[in-house]
Amino acid sequence: MSATTQPPSPSTRDKLIEVARELIYLQGYEATSVAEILEKAGANSGSLYYYFKSKEDLLLAVLETYKEMLWPVLLEPIFSKVSDPVERVFALLDGYRRGLEYTACTAGCPIGNLALELSDHPRVREKIAQNFEGWCRAIQKCLDEAAERFPPEMDRGKLSKFVLTVMEGGVMQARAHGSIEPFDACVEQLRDYFDRLMATAKPAARPAEQNSAKQTP
Amino acid sequence: MSATTQPPSPSTRDKLIEVARELIYLQGYEATSVAEILEKAGANSGSLYYYFKSKEDLLLAVLETYKEMLWPVLLEPIFSKVSDPVERVFALLDGYRRGLEYTACTAGCPIGNLALELSDHPRVREKIAQNFEGWCRAIQKCLDEAAERFPPEMDRGKLSKFVLTVMEGGVMQARAHGSIEPFDACVEQLRDYFDRLMATAKPAARPAEQNSAKQTP
Numbered sequence: 001m002s003a004t005t006q007p008p009s010p011s012t013r014d015k016l017i018e019v020a021r022e023l024i025y026l027q028g029y030e031a032t033s034v035a036e037i038l039e040k041a042g043a044n045s046g047s048l049y050y051y052f053k054s055k056e057d058l059l060l061a062v063l064e065t066y067k068e069m070l071w072p073v074l075l076e077p078i079f080s081k082v083s084d085p086v087e088r089v090f091a092l093l094d095g096y097r098r099g100l101e102y103t104a105c106t107a108g109c110p111i112g113n114l115a116l117e118l119s120d121h122p123r124v125r126e127k128i129a130q131n132f133e134g135w136c137r138a139i140q141k142c143l144d145e146a147a148e149r150f151p152p153e154m155d156r157g158k159l160s161k162f163v164l165t166v167m168e169g170g171v172m173q174a175r176a177h178g179s180i181e182p183f184d185a186c187v188e189q190l191r192d193y194f195d196r197l198m199a200t201a202k203p204a205a206r207p208a209e210q211n212s213a214k215q216t217p
Numbered sequence: 218m219s220a221t222t223q224p225p226s227p228s229t230r231d232k233l234i235e236v237a238r239e240l241i242y243l244q245g246y247e248a249t250s251v252a253e254i255l256e257k258a259g260a261n262s263g264s265l266y267y268y269f270k271s272k273e274d275l276l277l278a279v280l281e282t283y284k285e286m287l288w289p290v291l292l293e294p295i296f297s298k299v300s301d302p303v304e305r306v307f308a309l310l311d312g313y314r315r316g317l318e319y320t321a322c323t324a325g326c327p328i329g330n331l332a333l334e335l336s337d338h339p340r341v342r343e344k345i346a347q348n349f350e351g352w353c354r355a356i357q358k359c360l361d362e363a364a365e366r367f368p369p370e371m372d373r374g375k376l377s378k379f380v381l382t383v384m385e386g387g388v389m390q391a392r393a394h395g396s397i398e399p400f401d402a403c404v405e406q407l408r409d410y411f412d413r414l415m416a417t418a419k420p421a422a423r424p425a426e427q428n429s430a431k432q433t434p
Contacts, residue, residue: 028334030248106337112389113333117245119392120323128393161399162406165386172329172385173378175336176345182378189379193410196417 008047013061015041016048021062025110029059029117056124059114063127066111070134085145086194092139093167093187100174100183108171111135115168136160151201166190225264230278232258233265238279242327246276246334273341276331280344283328287351302362303411309356310384310404317391317400325388328352332385353377368418383407 019041023032034055038045052058074095082091100108111131118124140160143150150156170186236258240249251272255262269275291312299308317325328348335341357377360367367373387403 028245028247030245108333108336111393115389115393116325116330116333119395122395125393125395129395132390132393158402158406161390161402162383165390165399165403165406166379166382167386168389169382169384169386172332173349173382176328176332176342176349178336178339178342178346182382185375185378186382189375189382193413196410196413200413 008043008050012041012043012047013051016043016051016058017061017065020058021065021110024059024062025113026107029114056121059118059124060127063111063114063124063131066131067127067134070131070138075138085142086149086198088142089139089163090187090191093163093170093190096167096171097180097183097187100171100180105174105178105180108175109168112168112171132164136164139163149198149201151197154197154201163190225260225267229258229260229264230268233260233268233275234278234282237275238282238327241276241279242330243324246331273338276335276341277344280328280331280341280348283348284344284351287348287355292355302359303366303415305359306356306380307404307408310380310387310407313384313388314397314400314404317388317397322391322395322397325392326385329385329388349381353381356380366415366418368414371414371418380407 016037020032020037023037023040034045034048037058038048048058052061075092078091078095079088082088096109111128114124115128115132118128136157137160140157143156143160147156150159166186166189170183173182173186174180176182233254237249237254240254240257251262251265254275255265265275269278292309295308295312296305299305313326328345331341332345332349335345353374354377357374360373360377364373367376383403383406387400390399390403391397393399
């Protein structure tokens with residue numbers, strides 16, 4: 001697109017967001033230059049600054065896109081295949097596992113990367129937090145649907161945030177070791193915690209079956 | 218120091234590592250330029266390239282320094298005040314909490330930052346993994362000292378890695394939200410898991426006291 005008085009087409013805006021999203025995911029925000037984004041998007045700086053005041057504003061649009069992608073791209077494809085609410089949580093974690101495998105453990109969660117890189121950028125930090133909150137709400141909805149399987153005193157909102165924490169920490173360990181094994185170990189440990197939580201909930205509901213709930217149908 | 222045939226003093230090497238460590242911690246690796254390191258260290262590029270072949274080699278030296286700091290700077294000050302092995306684990310997590318508070322949740326674990334920024338740099342990744350492994354060994358030593366308080370089937374090596382995962386994930390959440398609250402919530406959840414593990418270990422050792430171990434002295 002040449003620098004005329006015509007505004008750049010809305011598709012240019014989408015293209016800039018898409019290219020920025022990919023480059024920032026793979027390289028980080030600081031390591032990605034505006035020039036690189038423009039070149040890969042086939043756009044000029046006039047188009048970029050027509051839609052975005054700054055590189056940071058473009059990043060905010062990228063983070064808004066991630067929020068919009070949560071249901072159709074991340075959750076729906078998994079939840080449509082798995083109906084048990086607790087298994088949906090672990091199926092989602094398995095989705096991150098596949099992402100790690102696909103990139104040979106060099107790339108993990110785009111939001112997690114930005115959380116550590118840009119926590120001193122208040123506007124960015126806020127949009128990162130919104131992304132995490134949307135993710136946790138989806139997990140909490142699963143846990144709420146399985147409420148009777150957890151001890152009544154368990155705060156399922158906090159537990160949903162713990163799932164996110166374990167996912168992000170597990171992704172970090174896999175990337176640090178260049179191996180999926182630490183991620184698997186973390187998910188296994190989380191599963192152990194869930195099993196223990198659910199085992200203690202059952203005897204409380206049905207005291208007569210204590211310690212034999214797993215054996216009797 | 219001027220560019221003479223005299224080699225730069227070893228203290229210049231230490232100064233370069235110290236300055237690089239601080240700048241990379243606060244800004245990230247990509248965002249920290251060699252020029253900035255030289256200026257803050259009061260050194261010239263000849264000194265830097267006398268000791269380090271590249272910026273990445275300087276980072277490797279920084280990561281080696283973190284390994285050396287693990288015991289005297291991170292662990293010893295905490296372990297000298299807390300003797301109970303399980304409480305040592307939580308006292309260490311509290312140390313990270315203080316770090317978050319000190320930086321208003323803008324900076325957390327320097328190794329975690331680099332793990333997400335540089336997982337595609339094999340030599341760096343390896344040194345990051347070594348740092349994590351040293352940390353986990355220290356935690357596992359604590360858990361091993363309290364072995365009889367955990368269920369016998371519990372893999373304490375894996376549990377030590379889970380503690381690291383929760384710490385790193387909790388630091389990320391605190392930074393994303395600009396608040397210590399998510400970190401506290403994660404540690405509280407980990408404490409709940411530990412409590413449940415330790416509660417199940419006790420009845421197994423003393424079956425007669427099952428479900429009343431906490432009430433009877």
